[in-house]
Amino acid sequence: MKVRLLTYTPHPIKAVFTAARTCYSPSTPTEIWSADAPKERMHSLIDKVIGAGHQSVLEHISLTFSIEGISRSCSHQLVRHRIASFSQQSQRHVKVKEGEWVLPPSIETNHSAWEIFQSTLKGIQGSYMRLIEMGVHPEDARYLLPNATWTHLVMTMNLRELYTVCEIRLCTRAQWEIRGVFEAIKEELTKVEDLKGFATYLQPICFHLGYCPEPKSCGLLPVKGSPTIS
Amino acid sequence: MKVRLLTYTPHPIKAVFTAARTCYSPSTPTEIWSADAPKERMHSLIDKVIGAGHQSVLEHISLTFSIEGISRSCSHQLVRHRIASFSQQSQRHVKVKEGEWVLPPSIETNHSAWEIFQSTLKGIQGSYMRLIEMGVHPEDARYLLPNATWTHLVMTMNLRELYTVCEIRLCTRAQWEIRGVFEAIKEELTKVEDLKGFATYLQPICFHLGYCPEPKSCGLLPVKGSPTIS
Amino acid sequence: MKVRLLTYTPHPIKAVFTAARTCYSPSTPTEIWSADAPKERMHSLIDKVIGAGHQSVLEHISLTFSIEGISRSCSHQLVRHRIASFSQQSQRHVKVKEGEWVLPPSIETNHSAWEIFQSTLKGIQGSYMRLIEMGVHPEDARYLLPNATWTHLVMTMNLRELYTVCEIRLCTRAQWEIRGVFEAIKEELTKVEDLKGFATYLQPICFHLGYCPEPKSCGLLPVKGSPTIS
Amino acid sequence: MKVRLLTYTPHPIKAVFTAARTCYSPSTPTEIWSADAPKERMHSLIDKVIGAGHQSVLEHISLTFSIEGISRSCSHQLVRHRIASFSQQSQRHVKVKEGEWVLPPSIETNHSAWEIFQSTLKGIQGSYMRLIEMGVHPEDARYLLPNATWTHLVMTMNLRELYTVCEIRLCTRAQWEIRGVFEAIKEELTKVEDLKGFATYLQPICFHLGYCPEPKSCGLLPVKGSPTIS
Known part of the structure; x- marks a missing residue:
């Protein structure tokens, strides 16, 4: 990113x-x-x-x-903010390249998970390229592309x-x-x-x-109305 | 859909x-x-x-x-309309099930493309489930999930x-x-x-x-200022 | 109202x-x-x-x-709320009638203020009507109209x-x-x-x-971080 | 202005x-x-x-x-544009001064209309000041103020x-x-x-x-679909 x-x-x-x-x-x-x-x-x-x-x-x-270099999961959340203006790279018009994907830290630090993640993404990229070579339009081939894609x-x-x-x-x-x-x-x-x-x-x-509005706090600040030690 | x-x-x-x-x-x-x-x-x-x-x-x-039952590609475009309210199923909180994906018509009608598409999606679903079984949180495992996902x-x-x-x-x-x-x-x-x-x-x-504003028309109506046969 | x-x-x-x-x-x-x-x-x-x-x-x-029957002062504030839709009676197109004005309570309960208020409004209404009779368009004559107008x-x-x-x-x-x-x-x-x-x-x-965010509270709830008697 | x-x-x-x-x-x-x-x-x-x-x-x-130096009629229309940010002088908090008002051209060029307009505005200003002197809060006295006010x-x-x-x-x-x-x-x-x-x-x-969308054109461009002499 x-x-x-x-x-x-x-x-x-x-x-x-x-x-x-x-x-x-x-x-x-x-x-x-x-x-x-x-x-x-x-x-x-x-x-x-x-x-x-x-x-x-x-x-x-x-x-x-x-x-x-953010994931499509992240950009999908980001564009939910409505009082903002976005101009985003189009997957309909721009072909995706191998290796341009986001790796979650919990997977980066877990070797077996990392191996599954990488090999699955490589498989997807191969299928994506094969579909395009077969004449499928990138805007349809992209239905295979993962959220991790940049x-x-x-x-x-x-x-x-x-x-x-x-x-x-x-x-x-x-x-x-x-x-x-x-x-x-x-x-x-x-x-x-x-x-x-x-x-x-x-x-x-x-x-x-001055307090956490959620039912459970992360610990940074107490929830609203919780007793405080003073 | x-x-x-x-x-x-x-x-x-x-x-x-x-x-x-x-x-x-x-x-x-x-x-x-x-x-x-x-x-x-x-x-x-x-x-x-x-x-x-x-x-x-x-x-x-x-x-x-x-x-x-629309794809995440489609919902990503849909939520770009800012004068609207959306409450969308969360991939952070809801696990995705096999077979719940959108098939583009250009792939549905092309048998070899269809085979690649289906087998790739099945592979992704298998990897996604394996990551979750290994303890990866669904919100991170979903980075593998394709745009086609419902x-x-x-x-x-x-x-x-x-x-x-x-x-x-x-x-x-x-x-x-x-x-x-x-x-x-x-x-x-x-x-x-x-x-x-x-x-x-x-x-x-x-x-x-009363005219097409794009540089080239689909044929429905002529582009702005084009000569018309009358 | x-x-x-x-x-x-x-x-x-x-x-x-x-x-x-x-x-x-x-x-x-x-x-x-x-x-x-x-x-x-x-x-x-x-x-x-x-x-x-x-x-x-x-x-x-x-x-x-x-x-x-709200004043134009009030409607001017009201339409500042941008996530809303308003269709408002137009002073460009609709003539204003005598007596259709909002009286602030602080003036209603103060007899001398009330007399000044009423006579001034009547004077305005008279001038507004005279301008229209002279051929001034209502959309220009309305420049005389008071905030109090309905x-x-x-x-x-x-x-x-x-x-x-x-x-x-x-x-x-x-x-x-x-x-x-x-x-x-x-x-x-x-x-x-x-x-x-x-x-x-x-x-x-x-x-x-759970607190008043302003520097001084009206008394309903204490300001943020004020000492509370318990 | x-x-x-x-x-x-x-x-x-x-x-x-x-x-x-x-x-x-x-x-x-x-x-x-x-x-x-x-x-x-x-x-x-x-x-x-x-x-x-x-x-x-x-x-x-x-x-x-x-x-x-625009009128309150004008600012009331202006703030209807919702994709914009406005910080406007408040009539609740700032007292209005004599002579700070907008004169419509149709009145400026019509001497009798101009006289009525000016004398009415002076009368209003006098009443407004008298109310304030009597202890009426400016936010209530302003109900008298005309649309023409700057x-x-x-x-x-x-x-x-x-x-x-x-x-x-x-x-x-x-x-x-x-x-x-x-x-x-x-x-x-x-x-x-x-x-x-x-x-x-x-x-x-x-x-x-390329055409006027209103039912009647001002003459600048013809209405949609009107016959053109060529």
């Missing part, structure tokens, strides 16, 4: 600050934008607004990622939706591969000076709630 | 008519609703409104379908989105399986007295435009 | 239950739907799923309301969005008029046997979180 | 090109992005894709505008939605003020080297269809 931030809204802190101030200020957005408030003051207002649950101002920040996609998501999606996908209960995608996304934001403050907002939901 | 209309907004014609009249009338929606206009008058107004491109009134009609889902979509989606998916160029889903959906609407009028709105985009 | 539930997805409990079961069951949606599970069992599963924060199954229930609309919203919107709009800090709209909506659900169970889910966010 | 493009996705042509190529290419998005194709080749592919009706690749471009907002919209919205709002039948907003938006794009190519896509729907 490879995740890269390709491009994003420039001046993200000023954009969020301008949006937040516009709601409560007699000044116009261009006045607020041009006033160039000090970064600390902008961050302090944004923290207050987000802390009170008003995440809508984060929608003004758009982030475009390249997500490469796919690549460009994903654009605004920062508010990313905040919400990370609440679910950074949970330790999330499926390991999609959790890895959002950990890599958070890591990408951390590398950018203007985005690293926002990266700290990307947390599993229990961090935001 | 099996597609069934499970439930839908009752009084759909009156609901769309009330919405359309509300915009231009001094009467209130409950007055329009209670006046019980004759069905022909309601249909005539709706036809006029839709014909002029104002489909938003169709959003008030919600339709819930059961879609069963999935079931409940889909709710409003009538405006269905109108738009059918423009794309009823095109003769659409992938055969997802085209089959929307042909079956249209067929389901045709069976219901109050919905069959709306079913006639569900057409490939060329029917609505 | 008058709020009426015009129509809604029939069999809402079975629809939500079928959607929830489909995710984790080897049975197909039509099998689950046809099995007609006892209502208590359905409600118990739904409570568990919603309690754990998985509200997506509520999206399969669509509710269509008539909302009449508007009517048909709103369709799914139950998950209604759940989320009520978290914000049933808060005691929400603006009084829009809070009244959602209290009336909740009341409408309470009157329907199949919806009254869902009505209990419609609560201000503090009820769901 | 003042409209300014505050910020937008950098490298918009490369972002759209990368998204479009990803769907049909064996290369990964980062490979396509890094290859830095010549601008003419990128534009030529994008024109082909958009011409065939596949606008989804435009969603990767996000544009943030400041829209200032509002300011920050709007973020992706380029695909802007394409669709301009189809409706650049129509000569659109209400003059909101049409002005989108003409100003198009003008802002025209000023930016990397966006001016996209600005040419922003057209009333008749330009895209």
Whole structure:
């Protein structure tokens, strides 16, 4: 898996600050934008607004990622997030190459499982190629292809939706591969000076709630209303 | 594949008519609703409104379908439609059974292709079961499972989105399986007295435009601006 | 203000239950739907799923309301909810009548304020009518019309969005008029046997979180992390 | 009215090109992005894709505008576009100042209408201020305020939605003020080297269809299926 931030809204802190101030200020957005408030003051207002649950101002920040070499199981889950834009490599139009598949860690570390996995995938790839040689169109031959098959996609998501999606996908209960995608996304934001403050907002939901909403906790935080030792 | 209309907004014609009249009338929606206009008058107004491109009134009609025994390739495409709600059987939690897979017609009608397809799928199913017996969790063993594997889902979509989606998916160029889903959906609407009028709105985009928007036409209608023999 | 539930997805409990079961069951949606599970069992599963924060199954229930005699201030806020469908009476096309305006309670109970309010509105109505008589198009004359002016609309919203919107709009800090709209909506659900169970889910966010997320609480529940007397 | 493009996705042509190529290419998005194709080749592919009706690749471009000094009638229409993000000055929290209102051209050019309009607005402003002085909260006093009252907002919209919205709002039948907003938006794009190519896509729907979809045309293009003199 490879995740890269390709491009994003420039001046993200000023954009969020301008949006937040516009709601409560007699000044116009261009006045607020041009006033160039000090970064600390902008961050302090944004923290207050987000802390009170008003995440809508984060929608003004758009982030475009390249997500490469994930499985089709993972991409099927990923595209369920509806407030986002996806351009994904098509299995109808692009032929799949041997060896381009995702290996689950639980299989990688289990030698006999690994042997079954690899030989089955090689068998599938052989049958897939034979069908195509026989004249079957790739869009039909692909019905044989496994979930493990690599796919690549460009994903654009605004920062508010990313905040919400990370609440679910950074949970330790999330499926390991999609959790890895959002950990890599958070890591990408951390590398950018203007985005690293926002990266700290990307947390599993229990961090935001102060408790685990599921019936059983992973141990990170107690479930809602559980007795606490103090 | 099996597609069934499970439930839908009752009084759909009156609901769309009330919405359309509300915009231009001094009467209130409950007055329009209670006046019980004759069905022909309601249909005539709706036809006029839709014909002029104002489909938003169709959003008030919600339709819930059961879609069963489609491939994961098909469901991956289906869930890309973002103005819809999906509850899909999980391969993380439900084990897959032998023989529950979709056979593309181009393979069904080609005996040698069919033999390769069937034996490959049986091999995959055997490996999948062996991995599970070895203690691999189904959510990881499923990385072997092919696109052909059956999935079931409940889909709710409003009538405006269905109108738009059918423009794309009823095109003769659409992938055969997802085209089959929307042909079956249209067929389901045709069976219901109050919905069959709306079913006639569900057409490939060329029917609505009066021409094919693609660079090459399938022959149904000419491409935009092509010379016509008259 | 008058709020009426015009129509809604029939069999809402079975629809939500079928959607929830489909995710984790080897049975197909039509099998689950046809099995007609006892209502208590359905409600118990739904409570568990919603309690754990998985509200997506509520999206399969669509509710269509008539909302009449609200102010344009209120409708401007209302249409900000983006996962909903609105058909609203147009001030471009429908002439406004005298006396059709919303009176804020704080003005109703203050005699001098009430006199200013009423006489100003009458003056506006007179000017509006004079402009129209002079040949100004109603769509331009309406620039004079006050926020208080009545508007009517048909709103369709799914139950998950209604759940989320009520978290914000049933808060005691929400603006009084829009809070009244959602209290009336909740009341409408309470009157329907199949919806009254869902009505209990419609609560201000503090009820769901167990604390007030704002910096200062209205007193209903303490703010996050405040010391509690026990 | 003042409209300014505050910020937008950098490298918009490369972002759209990368998204479009990803769907049909064996290369990964980062490979396509890094290859830095010549601008003419990128534009030529994008024109082909958009011409065939596949606008989804435009969603990767996000544009943030400041829209200032529009009427509340206009902002009420504007926020009906649901695939967009708005942060709007609040009349609950910000007091309105005299003279900050929109004057319709049909009134500006009609002296007697202008006199009625101005004196009515001054009367309203006086009553509004008196109510506030009497202790009425601005959020209730604003019920008197006219549609003409200025509002300011920050709007973020992706380029695909802007394409669709301009189809409706650049129509000569659109209400003059909101049409002005989108003409100003198009003008802002025209000023930016990397966006001016996209600005040419922003057209009333008749330009895209090749005919007017309404029952009566404004004359720009004939209605669908009307006889043409040739």
